Amino acid sequence: xxxxxxxxxxxxxxxxxxxxxxxxxxxxxxxxxxxxxxxxxxxxxxxxxxxxxxxxxxxxxxxxxxxxxxxxxxxxxxxxxxxxxxxxxxxxxxxxxxxxxxxxxxxxxxxxxxxxxxxxxxxxxxxxxxxxxxxxxxxxxxxxxxxxxxxxxxxxxxxxxxxxxxxxxxxxxxxxxxxxxxxxxxxxxxxxxxxxxxxxxxxxxxxxxxxxxxxxxxxxxxxxxxxxxxxxxxxxxxxxxxxxxxxxxxxxxxxxxxx
Amino acid sequence: xxxxxxxxxxxxxxxxxxxxxxxxxxxxxxxxxxxxxxxxxxxxxxxxxxxxxxxxxxxxxxxxxxxxxxxxxxxxxxxxxxxxxxxxxxxxxxxxxxxxxxxxxxxxxxxxxxxxxxxxxxxxxxxxxxxxxxxxxxxxxxxxxxxxxxxxxxxxxxxxxxxxxxxxxxxxxxxxxxxxxxxxxxxxxxxxxxxxxxxxxxxxxxxxxxxxxxxxxxxxxxxxxxxxxxxxxxxxxxxxxxxxxxxxxxxxxxxxxxxxxxxxxxxxxxxxxxxxxxxxxxxxxxxxxxxxxxxxxxxxxxxxxxxxxxxxxxxxxxxxxxxxxxxxxxxxxxxxxxxxxxxxxxxxx
Numbered sequence: 001x002x003x004x005x006x007x008x009x010x011x012x013x014x015x016x017x018x019x020x021x022x023x024x025x026x027x028x029x030x031x032x033x034x035x036x037x038x039x040x041x042x043x044x045x046x047x048x049x050x051x052x053x054x055x056x057x058x059x060x061x062x063x064x065x066x067x068x069x070x071x072x073x074x075x076x077x078x079x080x081x082x083x084x085x086x087x088x089x090x091x092x093x094x095x096x097x098x099x100x101x102x103x104x105x106x107x108x109x110x111x112x113x114x115x116x117x118x119x120x121x122x123x124x125x126x127x128x129x130x131x132x133x134x135x136x137x138x139x140x141x142x143x144x145x146x147x148x149x150x151x152x153x154x155x156x157x158x159x160x161x162x163x164x165x166x167x168x169x170x171x172x173x174x175x176x177x178x179x180x181x182x183x184x185x186x187x188x189x190x191x192x193x194x195x196x197x198x199x200x201x202x203x204x205x206x207x208x209x210x211x212x213x214x215x216x217x218x219x220x221x222x223x224x225x226x227x228x229x230x231x232x233x234x235x236x237x238x239x240x241x242x243x244x245x246x247x248x249x250x251x252x253x254x255x256x257x258x259x
Numbered sequence: 260x261x262x263x264x265x266x267x268x269x270x271x272x273x274x275x276x277x278x279x280x281x282x283x284x285x286x287x288x289x290x291x292x293x294x295x296x297x298x299x300x301x302x303x304x305x306x307x308x309x310x311x312x313x314x315x316x317x318x319x320x321x322x323x324x325x326x327x328x329x330x331x332x333x334x335x336x337x338x339x340x341x342x343x344x345x346x347x348x349x350x351x352x353x354x355x356x357x358x359x360x361x362x363x364x365x366x367x368x369x370x371x372x373x374x375x376x377x378x379x380x381x382x383x384x385x386x387x388x389x390x391x392x393x394x395x396x397x398x399x400x401x402x403x404x405x406x407x408x409x410x411x412x413x414x415x416x417x418x419x420x421x422x423x424x425x426x427x428x429x430x431x432x433x434x435x436x437x438x439x440x441x442x443x444x445x446x447x448x449x450x451x452x453x454x455x456x457x458x459x460x461x462x463x464x465x466x467x468x469x470x471x472x473x474x475x476x477x478x479x480x481x482x483x484x485x486x487x488x489x490x491x492x493x494x495x496x497x498x499x500x501x502x503x504x505x506x507x508x509x510x511x512x513x514x515x516x517x518x519x520x521x522x523x524x525x526x527x528x529x530x531x532x533x534x535x536x537x538x539x540x541x542x543x544x545x546x547x548x549x550x551x552x553x554x555x556x557x558x559x560x561x562x563x564x565x566x567x568x569x570x571x572x573x574x575x576x577x578x579x580x581x582x583x584x585x586x587x588x589x590x591x592x593x594x595x596x597x598x599x600x601x602x603x604x605x606x607x608x
Contacts, residue, residue, distance in 0.1 A: 052565065062311050065381065066523060066568050069516060074561030081554040188512075192389065195382055234393035237386035244383050245371050 006065070006072040007048060008194060009187025011166045013079060015041050015173030016182040020088050023178075030093045034174050041170020042163045049162035054155065080184040087181040113175045120171055125206050127164070137161050169194075189233060196236040199243055272437060276430045284545075285429040291541025292436040293498045294514075296443050298521035298533035300490035303447055305519070306528035307456065308483045309463035313381050314368075314388030315491060316515040321364055322357040322492025323499035323509055324395060324402060327411045329353035330500075335401055350414045354496050361492020362485050369484030385512070392510035407506035414500040432501045439497050443490045448530050450486055459483055460528075520560065524567050526574025535575050 015037045022033035052071060056064050094108035128134035139147040140157045148154050172190070180186070197216050201208025219239055224232035279285060301315045332347035348356070368387055395402045402408065413427045414435065426435050450456050458479045462469040470476055499505050517540060525536025540560075547556045571578055 055569075062309075063568055063572065065311065066519070067565050069519070070561040070564030070568070072561070073513075073516065073564070074558045077554040077557035077561070081552070081558070192385070196386075199379075199382065234390050234397075237390045237393075240386040241371075241383055241390070244379055245374065 005162075005165070006068040006191065007075060008165070008169050009189075009191030010072055010075040010079070011041055011045060011169035011187075012173035012176075012190045013076070013182070013184065013187035014044060015170030015175075016090075016177030016186065017079060017083060017173075018170070019174040019177045020083075020090050020182050023090050024088070030178075034171075037174035038167050038171045041173075042167035044170070045166020046159050046163040048166070049159045053158070053162065057155075057158070076184055076187065083182075083184065085184055087183040089181050090178040092178045107179075109179055113179060116175055117172075120168060121206070121210055124164070124168065128206060133157075133160065193233075193236050196240045199240050273434075276433055282429050285433055287542065287545050289429065289432050289436050289501060290498075291537060292433075292440050293494050293501070294517060294541060295521065295534055295537025296436075296440045296494040296497075297491050298518045298525075298537050299440075299443055299447055299530075300487040300494070301518045302522045302527055302529075302533045303450070303483055303487040303490070305522055306526075306532065307451055307459045307463065308480055310480065310483075311381050311519070312384045312484075312487070313512075313515055313519070314384030314386070314391075315487075315518055316510055316512070317384075317388035317391045318361045318365060318488040318491035319495040319498070319514070320388075320391065320395065320505075320509040322361045322495030323505045324408070324495075325360040325492070326350070326353040326357035326496035327408045327499045327505045328401070329356045330412050331408060331410070333401060350412055350500060351416070354414060354493070354500075357496035357499075358489045358493050361495070362489035365485045365488025366481060368488070369481035388510055388512065388515065392507055395507040395510060402507070405507060407504050409504050411499055411503045411505065413503065414497070426500070432497075436497055436501075439493055443493065444530070444534075446486065447490065450483075451530070455479055455482055463528075520564050520567075522574075523564070524571075524574055526576035526578070529574070529576045529580075532574050532576040539575075 018037035018040050019033055022028040022036055023030055028036070048071065052067055053064060056067060092109045094112065098105040098107045099111060126134075128137060136147070136152045136157050137160070139150065139152060140154050140161075144154050147157075169190075173186075193216065197212040198209055199212075200215060201210070201212030216236055216239060220232050220235045223235040223238075275288065276285065279288075297315070297319050300318070301312060304310050304312045304315075329345065329348045330350045330353035332345050334344040368384070371383075396404050398404070399406075413425050413432075415423050415425045416435075417423055424431075426432055451459070458469065458474045461472075461474055462476050462479065466476060495509075498509075521536035521540050522533050523536070524539060525534065526532030544556055544560075547559065551559070567574070
């Protein structure tokens with residue numbers, strides 16, 4: 001959409017907090033809570049697009065960015081106000097004993113997260129590349145005027161895209177919230193890592209983003225192992241800087257995409 | 260008229276310590292002034308070249324750390340045999356080093372990242388600030404990491420007839436802040452009114468056109484980044500010697516955001532904008548502090564930022580100026596203005 005979405009991390013945190021609300025406070029079923037968290041994330045994303053971004057369609061990228069930064073600050077502090085800064089943990093229905101495969105042991109919840117994540121990636125790929133909605137999205141971002149001439153409701157597509165992205169962010173938060181802990185600043189690192197991954201893979205490239213995610217994780221672990229564990233999260237930023245300097249189109253893109 | 264207003268404004272700023280006796284408010288003013296200086300440096304990039312640097316606090320923090328480290332001295336084992344030992348230097352040398360090191364990083368970032376523009380430059384600058392923060396946090400041998408650098412000596416300046424004078428306490432630091440702010444203002448004002456400044460504005464307005472008439476885009480962008488980074492570094496050094504403790508939290512993103520809000524509220528691309536915005540956003544939080552907790556304060560900040568973008572997209576200074584301009588056309592010939600309003604006026608007369 002060519003919007004630098006600073007609220008993305010807050011939607012990630014929002015998903016995690018909704019998970020906490022449903023599971024720990026309202027004692028809902030874990031899986032039902034997951035679905036609810038994602039649905040609420042979609043709704044919140046649509047709301048943000050509708051209230052804040054719709055009227056800025058023709059504005060330049062700096063203007064939308066400033067609005068998104070404002071929204072991000074307000075949202076993060078609202079979280080802090082509502083939930084306080086204390087880290088919260090979420091119980092899961094998975095057995096505590098890890099799954100043993102030979103010498104490797106994996107926690108059940110991590111396995112679950114992995115499977116769901118793969119499912120979501122596949123689903124997103126399918127929606128964007130194989131459905132009418134996805135076709136309309138791609139057309140809109142290639143050339144909105146032509147898309148409009150072809151009878152695509154560009155406004156609605158924008159809302160749908162933002163809602164889809166927000167739902168995915170909320171899903172990520174809802175999945176990882178129980179694995180880690182839930183706290184107000186959790187979204188910052190997540191969104192910066194998401195930036196790194198997207199730049200690594202090339203903007204508007206789901207396949208690239210998926211590979212980029214794995215590459216970033218490897219680089220982080222190698223960096224943590226060989227340099228210092230304090231620099232684990234710094235690796236993401238170094239990757240961003242290096243990629244943008246040497247290969248600004250991302251590792252997997254064929255086309256020039258500098259905006 | 261305009262000159263009289265400037266003199267009156269300066270006289271008011273200079274006389275503040277004479278009538279404001281509360282050390283707390285003086286402290287607020289000093290911090291406000293330091294951040295306003297940083298905001299002025301950001302404005303050079305954001306307002307005049309149109310590049311949004313969201314890692315600007317990195318230059319501020321690098322200035323603070325450099326000046327602190329130079330005046331405290333440090334030793335660094337680079338390899339087993341080669342050791343870099345820096346004896347404590349005088350604060351004047353430390354200050355100059357801070358400005359130079361910040362400028363060097365400005366050159367580096369400008370050189371590297373102006374291959375990319377717009378959103379990409381924003382992300383590079385954010386990443387740069389975050390890398391620098393992590394270095395400050397983790398390179399404990401050099402920066403003491405989260406333990407922070409303590410006991411930074413106050414700046415000392417040589418004054419005629421007094422000799423070396425240690426800038427210690429609120430009132431002297433207020434004047435120091437004012438002096439550094441004024442010098443920064445003059446440097447930036449001279450730059451934007453020069454040929455280079457016009458080249459910067461030209462490439463903000465229309466890069467392709469600017470290039471086609473022979474403006475070396477990269478050169479002027481790098482120049483702007485260097486001056487901007489050096490100014491931010493100077494502000495950081497003043498900050499370090501005033502609060503006398505520097506920790507990695509100085510690199511927090513929220514400080515960059517504060518600077519951006521100051522510039523955007525006041526009016527980007529105007530010399531007075533960052534000052535107006537800086538004063539508003541330096542003092543308003545202090546007033547809000549009694550009324551609301553820090554979270555509510557930040558929520559108000561965020562919402563204000565959105566509202567400003569919607570309702571005052573050019574900022575306060577251009578809005579006020581346009582209002583005045585409509586009233587009296589004659590007196591504003593010497594003012595620097597937004598190109599569009601200037602063009603509109605020229606077209607009208």
